[in-house]
Structures are given as C-alpha cells and as structure tokens.
Amino acid sequence: MNPDQIRIVLVEPSHPGNIGAVARAMKTMGLGKLVLVAPEKFPDEQATWRAVWANDVLEAAEVVDSLDAAIADCGFVVGTCARDQRLPWPVLDPRRAAVEMATNSKRGEVAILFGREDNGLSNEELMRCNLHLAIPTSDAYSSLNLAMAVQIVCYELHMLQTGDELPQDPNEGWDEPLATQENIERFYVHLEETLSQIGFLNPAAPRKLMPRLRRLYNRLGMDEMELNILRGILTETQKRSEPVDWDRQREGKA
C-alpha cells in the first residue's frame, strides 16, 4: 500500500464542519490527500475548528470544479454508495474494498469518492468508478454522517498496515512471566489448607469447592507476581486465624 497515492474526494459537500471532520479522520489514519469538488463553503471556520490538529490536511486540500478534474490522473476509482443502489456494479464492503485500494495504490493513483450529504453520488458519478464500496448498516437507519463514512474507510486502510501491531492475544506483551504449573499446584495446596483452617472448607465434606476455585484461577492465566500476592494473602490469613478444629466441630454438631 502507498498512502501517498490514495486521495479522498468529497463531491459537493455542503457542510464545512464535515470537511474539517474528514480532514481529522484522514490524518488519524495516516492519509493526507483531500480533494474537494465544488464545496459549498470552503475555507470556513467550522472546517478549521472540526479539523483540530489536522489543519495541514485542510490547507493542502485541492479545490476543483468537476469530478473529471479530481480523478483525471487516477488509475483506480472507488465510489461509496448505499447498498440499495440501482446500478449492478462490482461492490465490496469497506474491509474487502480496502484490500483492492491498497493493492492498486502500488500501481497508480487511487481516488475514493464520497457523495453529497443528502443524496450521495449520482448514477453518472458511480459509473465512473472501477468499484463501489458499501458500508453495512442497520436497516433501521442506514445513513451515516459523511465524515463517519470517511473515518470507517480510512480505518480499514490503516488496519491493513497496522492491524497486527496490537497483540492478537490480549495478554501478549504482558510484563510478568506466567506462573508455572508447579507453583500453581503449591498455591492450590496452600489455598485448601487455609480454607480449611478458617473453617470455610470442611475436609470431611469438601463438596465441589476446590474444583470450582481451580476453574476460576486457571482461567486467569496468572503470572508469578500475582501468584506471589495470593500466596502472601494466604500466609497472612493463616497467621491471623485460629485453626478450626473440624473434629471437635463435628462432635459438637452430632
């Protein structure tokens, strides 16, 4: 993928706030080329305000009169549209479209077209595209805000580059080594002993208490430090509590 060869094209955006929000959405995802086709108001302080720290993207934005001018030098053009579009045309969701766009960006300029806030791209504009992109939405409300749609598409492009930077396993990169089975077994012995001592576990009628606790602690995937903390608690508990005499208690009850 070559992000420098991917441009976002807004066709006749009417709210300058959206243009600013688009600039921010792009920059947070590592894209910088914005082309505006006949924007209603631009530049505008609403755009500047919504762009926050992406004003460089706004300032570098190219303003053109026609879609032709926006995509003349492009090798691959993608048009965003609603799913119930009338044209039968190749269409993909943002995830799969991102792969196509990334691939094509290595071979030429790629344009991603977003239509007007109120009624999107025209059929004539959609027919200029190599591929259509539809964002899956709820049946109850299918109209995303313009900048939100841009954010999702840019996010998918960025995920292609950095999706694997974050751990796939939530515990990857954990700062302590996992507790060994040997130490975990010692912990269970210590736990059982302590629970018996404080009168919570009756050795003569243990029920399923230890299996339940094993299932709980085993799911945790404890690290050595956590295990040491738990053992420290058990040790302190044992020191502070008078051992329950289960034999006497049984006699008393009988």
Next chain:
Amino acid sequence: MNPDQIRIVLVEPSHPGNIGAVARAMKTMGLGKLVLVAPEKFPDEQATWRAVWANDVLEAAEVVDSLDAAIADCGFVVGTCARDQRLPWPVLDPRRAAVEMATNSKRGEVAILFGREDNGLSNEELMRCNLHLAIPTSDAYSSLNLAMAVQIVCYELHMLQTGDELPQDPNEGWDEPLATQENIERFYVHLEETLSQIGFLNPAAPRKLMPRLRRLYNRLGMDEMELNILRGILTETQKRSEPVDWDRQREGKA
C-alpha cells in the same frame, strides 16, 4: 451477539454535538443503548441536530452521576484508551475486541466506555475494565474525535453480524450469467478476423496483440450480454469496412 445487551457509555462528554453524533453512529450500526455519565450539557439542541434520525436513541439515553451507576449491572466492561496507556492490561484492537464483546453479550450486559474528549478515561476508570480497546492510529495524529471512535467500534460489532451480507466477491449477485468459454473463444476468433480485416492485425506478423487482448478481456469476467454487445460491434465493423488485402499490402511495401 445480543445487541440489546451492549451499551455505549460516555464518561463526562463536554460537547453535546458529540453526544448527538454518537447516537447517530450507534443507530446506523444497530445499537440503541446509550448511557451518559455526568454530561456537561444534555439535553441540548446541538445533540438533537447532530443525531438527525437517531433522536430516539438520545431520548432513551440514561443520564447517571457516576461510572458505578453506569456499569453496576454489567458482566463485561471494555474501556477505550490510547495505545500508549500506562497500565499493563489486556488490550485488543476494535476488530478483536468486538469478538469478545459479542461473545460476552450473550451471557450478560456489556458496557463499552469512552472517555472525555480531552483526556479520555482515567487510570482508575480503566482499572474497572475487563478489557481495554485501542484503535490503531497514525503516529502523526492519534486523537480521534469521540463520535468517530464510537462509530468504528459499533461498525466492527455490526460487521460481525452482517459482514458477510455483502458479496465477498465483488461480482457476486451480478445480474447476467458469465459468458461461457465456448462463446468467449468464438469472440476471439471474431475479434482476430475483424482486426485483420480493418488492417490492425497483420496475420503474417501478429506480434503479441491477441495474447494482450485475451489477457485484457479474460480479466473482465464478461457476462453473456456484454459478449453479445462486443460481437455486435465486430459484426458491424466488418460490414462497414473494406477488407485490407494483406498480400497486396506486403507486395506494395516490399
């Protein structure tokens, strides 16, 4: 996944416009439960304006005083944060976190916490979470707008449910059957004949013209109607053009 058991929790949002944009982002992705912890201004006409057709989500939003009240009945709590968070804690990107949230939503209430516009969730709030969620961003600008972050997370949840509704192959659901190889070969014969007739292809020195045209048309995956159109063009071309006499031309050149 049970979307009715997933709530979006905004902790101390300061801009009512963002609350409205969040409501719209949620509804377009099929979510409806919004909880606001001590919002600065709510209800507010900015929120109403930005929600557009998601005012039902705003009207049903629950306003509470504390994070405790927002998540008391939840079984699984996810906190969004920047990647350079100080806490070592289980963390996933939105795609992988969505799987965890969807799974847990079948077993209990799930809360997804989004922090303040200016400085996110506090460490204390993050420590209330089972899982952290970080959206991969550009190093140059890592701060997404609040509603944009909500949009991405809700989009990933929605993609889990409907990601496969759109064709995986961009040409799936095409309205015409693919042209058969038999018909495509007839087309190539017709094409070669026509190109020869109009003087574009010299049968004695064809170079790589036909292989190049084959590569081009084969990539298209033409349907029968398209093939018929092309053959119609060839037929008309043949009718209208005087055949080039390649033998005579060769003599003339020699």
